[in-house]
Amino acid sequence: MLNHTTMLLELKEVNIGFGEGAKRIDVLSNINLAVKEGESIAIVGFTGSGKTTLIKLMAGLLMPDAGQVLFKDQPVTGPGRERGIVFQNYSLLPWLTVLRNVMLAVDEVYPAWPKKERLAHAQRYIEMVNLRHAVSKRPAELSGGMRQRVSLARTLAMNPEVLLMDEPLGALDAITRSSLQQEIIKIRNASKTTTLLITNDVDEAILMADRVIPLNPGPNATLGPSFRVDIDRRADRTSLNSNPAFIRLRNEVIEYLLDKRSEVGTRNTGKFMLPNLSPVLPQSVFGSTRSKAA
Amino acid sequence: MTPMKSISPVLKKYTPPALAIALFLMAWSFGAKQIETSLGQVPGPAMVLDQARILWQEHVAERQKAREFYERQKDRRAAMLEVNPSATVAAVSYTGKPTYVDQILTSLKTVFMGFVIASLVALPIGIICGLSKTVMRALNPLIQVFKPVSPLAWLPIVTMVVSAVYVTNSAWLPKSFLISAITVSLCSLWATLINTAMGVASVNPDYINVARVLQLSPLKKTFKVLLPATLPLIFTGLRISLGVGWMVLIASEMLAQNPGLGKFIWDEFQNGSSQSLAKIMVAVFTIGLIGFVLDRIMVELQKRVSFERVHA
Structure with a gap:
């Protein structure tokens, strides 16, 4: 508990879902995350696993159903200027x-x-x-x-104290994407702002963050174990592809995510139910209207 | 590079409407000859054009008479002041009958007044409806019931209420003018109201998120985010409102005896001379053309405020 005060942003047993009753979908469950000041974290996960929901919780745009989101030990009650967020779809006026x-x-x-x-x-x-x-x-x-x-x-x-980025480069082409990655890294290295990046690209996560955390596929998505990134980032991007440490880390993260997905896959197989439909032929439609009119 | 190639797009663009208009004029002049009314034969295009010219000449002549009247008055006044420098000479304004152009101007003034009243009522209510689902739910039945009501139904009520409340004989805001304007606004405000409400309620949630992250005050959020984002839809509403207002105006002027185009038509109908039908047809074309011009103006304004278009 001693190092508790050094945490900038903390999520404690956070649960959130949408909808009511039978239609309810539990998106995130039991999310625990602690972000130290100056840290750079990337959360990587499949599309639809609840990544945006997670970052909206941190930004204060959504409130958890259970658990706590803390910023400097104070519960987050809404959006704030100290937590800057970059949206995936730019959100410019x-x-x-x-x-x-x-x-x-x-x-x-x-x-x-x-x-x-x-x-x-x-x-x-x-x-x-x-x-x-x-x-x-x-x-x-x-x-x-x-x-x-x-x-x-x-x-x-x-001048936010933490920079939250929700798939900021997700909609860009590969070349623009890699040049913006470099720029963000440069800006971050200069400012040392605490950064939390959400992405579906494992390479991007490893390239841009000190710590990569996979988000397990939902529903009831939880966070996986942290993967620490120990790669000399001064090396240029092209040589990174042949860097053995980079390759090993990338394979570990990808394997972890694929394993988790196949687990979810087997968990869900029994759930599919085809609706009980029989085909309606054009003839029968016209037949019925004609008989109604008559 | 033959000249035909450069001409053909222009031809393609203008030939069909030109043909359609020519066909319409032919059908009209042929059809008109077949029908004999109590006011004589239904006028064809030539007669209508003739009446338009006559109406314009009457206008020019009337203006000339007015100018002469004022000059005579000035001369008389100067003469009187020469005899007795301390004399007070009351200025008399010219009281000729309104010309066709005067009637058009009155109609434009009336529809503009009605449009302004409608906008002043509809915009704030629309914004509030858009902001609050509860207010929207509360007002929705009233809006849906009043929206389809014809101006002819409103007019007697408006007439009685205005007569009871507004008791002056001011020259610049006559009762008939006010009655027509209010009737116009009662019919035209719904489009603006509904569009504004829908627009504010359906602002891109991304923009709202920006406002939330920046912690804008409710007032700032409304004026810096919601309204600019809704402006294109609001202008669509205003455009529909102005169109409806112009359409409704003629009916209300007829009945309220506001000296505009509506009254012109009614007077000509009552007058029943052999030129009446031709004059009414001139009015029909005038109404159509002015409505078209008003709509184009609104489209231009709408383009100005639409931000999705790239200003290359």
Whole structure:
């Protein structure tokens, strides 16, 4: 309990589900996670396993049905500026320019600053994500990668204590994706912000985080064991593919996830029930309407 | 690179409507000749065009008369002041009958007034309905019941209420004008209300999440996120409202005797001269063209506020 205070973000026996009664689906159950200050964690899991739900719990956009989400030992009661979140689908306001989108956040977080200072602050972060040439463009004029950069700049400009990223690169093509990965790593190394990344890409998880945690397939998804990443990240990305430590770690994580999925698969086989339907032929439909009309 | 190739897209675009209009005019002039009414033969396109010209000439002549009247008045006044510098000369305004153009302007003013009233009522209520499911559920039956009511049903009620409440004889806001405008707004506000409510209620949840993460105050959330996001839908509603308002206006002007196009039609109908039908047809085309122009204006405004389009 002594090192309890060093935890920045903590999830304790968190359960959450959606729907009522027979339709209820328990998405996450018994989630335990402790994030230390300065740590970089990646949670990797299959599509639909509840990853977004998990990060929304941390952001305070969802409340757990049971258990606790703690930030600096205080229960999370809603969204907060200290927990910045980057959404998968960018969530930029389409009627605002790049600068205005970032300014919306800066104005809210630093209302006391003079206007000039707020503008300079926003511009600094736009430059950090290499979008100076696009400050006055609207999201519809930007590519997916550029949009996600804006979203990243908006979140970083709030100077959050923890950066939550929900599959931030999921919708991008491979080349854009790898260049943005490098940029995020660079920005993170400079700022040392605590980071929690959610992804479905094991390579990305290993590349970007110090600790990789698989999310077991749902329903009732739980977190798997942590895999510590001990790889020299200064090595460039192309040589990483032949790095034996990288390959071993990747195989371990993938094997773990596949094992878990096949377990769920066997668990579920008995559950499928085909609806009791018999085919309706066009003839019988017309026949019945005709007889009704008669 | 033959000239035919460069012409053909233009031809393709304009030939069908031109043909359709030509066919319509032919059918009209042929059909009109077959029907004899108590006011004479149904007028064909040529007669209608003739009446349009006459109405315009009447307007020009009337304006000329007004100008002369005011000049005479000015001269008389100058003469009087010359004799007695301390004399107070009351200015008399010209009281000629309203011309066709005056009637169009009155109609436009009335529909605009009704549209403004409708928007002022519908927008706030729509936003509140969109924000609160409870309010939406509470008001929904009322909205659904009042929405399909015809202006002709509202008019007697509005007339009685306005007559009871509004007791002045002010020249710039006559009773008949107010009655028509309120009737127009009663019929046209529903489209804006429903669109605003639907728009606010269905704002992309991503935008709401942004507002939540930034911890925007409810007021800021409404004005910085919800309303801008809903603006395209609100404008669609306003466009429908203006269209409905313009359609409804003619009926209410007829009955409220507001001196606009509706009254013009009614007066011509009562007048029953051999030119009446042709004049009414001029009014029909005027109403159609103005309605079309109003709709185009709203479409342009709508384009301005739609943010999904790339401004390349």
